[in-house]
Amino acid sequence: MFEIRQTTSADKALLEDMYLEEVEDHAERARKFAEDLINRFKTMIALQDDLLCGTLTWDTRGGYDDGVAEIIGLGVNEKFKRQGIAKKLVNYFIQETSKFYSEKGYSLRVVLLFMEGTNEVARKFYSNLGFNEAARLPKLYPQDDGVIWTKHI
Ligand SMILES: CC(C)(COP(=O)(O)OP(=O)(O)OC[C@H]1O[C@@H](n2cnc3c(N)ncnc32)[C@H](O)[C@@H]1OP(=O)(O)O)[C@@H](O)C(=O)NCCC(=O)NCCS
Numbered sequence: 014m015f016e017i018r019q020t021t022s023a024d025k026a027l028l029e030d031m032y033l034e035e036v037e038d039h040a041e042r043a044r045k046f047a048e049d050l051i052n053r054f055k056t057m058i059a060l061q062d063d064l065l066c067g068t069l070t071w072d073t074r075g076g077y078d079d080g081v082a083e084i085i086g087l088g089v090n091e092k093f094k095r096q097g098i099a100k101k102l103v104n105y106f107i108q109e110t111s112k113f114y115s116e117k118g119y120s121l122r123v124v125l126l127f128m129e130g131t132n133e134v135a136r137k138f139y140s141n142l143g144f145n146e147a148a149r150l151p152k153l154y155p156q157d158d159g160v161i162w163t164k165h166i
Contacts, residue, residue: 017105020056020068027058027065035090054085057106059098066093069102071110080122082110087126103142107166121166130158139164 020028028047033040050056050070059067067089074081084106089098107124114121128135130149144164153159 015059015061017057017059017102019109020051020058022051024058024065025051028068031065031068031090035088057102057109059089059093059102061093066090067098067102069099069106071106074125077114077117077119080114080120082114082121082124084124084126099138100142111166124164124166126162127153127159128162129154130160136160 025047028050029040029043032043032046036043036046050068054070054072056068056070058065058069068086069084070086071082071084074083084103087099087102089102107121110124111121124144125147126139126144127150128139136146139162142164144162146160147163148161150159150161
């Protein structure tokens with residue numbers, strides 16, 4: 014069964030294992046990664062038969078009256094790529110974040126995100142979902158420019 018849901022503290026081991034398998038074999042950074050996703054940001058996870066296959070981390074930017082939400086991180090595990098999971102995560106994020114704002118009496122107006130200027134896969138992925146490149150920030154990252162992409166809802 015496929016599902017997308019908000020993460021909870023019960024997902025800590027799942028997130029740590031994902032970091033160790035997909036990013037690097039570093040227990041301390043895996044623990045910090047899991048804690049950030051659970052406590053510091055808001056995170057949605059995609060699961061296929063209880064296996065973690067992708068994460069989307071986000072937060073509000075500015076006051077609720079601005080209606081701006083930022084996608085801080087989006088990743089799909091290697092063996093689940095090109096199966097539409099990231100697309101489902103972003104669509105779920107827009108649906109749930111719209112509710113989040115409207116429950117507070119505001120509207121989600123703009124989704125923004127930063128990506129590395131040479132990330133061609135992310136560029137194709139987000140342009141297919143109706144996002145547009147809004148600004149370039151020279152040398153934002155150690156090895157690359159940063160690019161801000163936005164979608165007006
Ligand atoms: C970018 C990423 C999240 C996409 O995840 P995904 O689940 O594989 O993407 P989807 O299957 O939902 O792809 C939807 C569409 O995006 C485009 N796309 C996705 N991956 C692509 C690739 N490798 N090459 C070209 N187009 C691609 C395609 O149009 C695809 O539709 P299609 O498969 O019907 O052609 C994933 O590649 C990833 O985790 N990358 C590393 C982390 C990253 O770059 N995150 C985003 C930075 S902000």
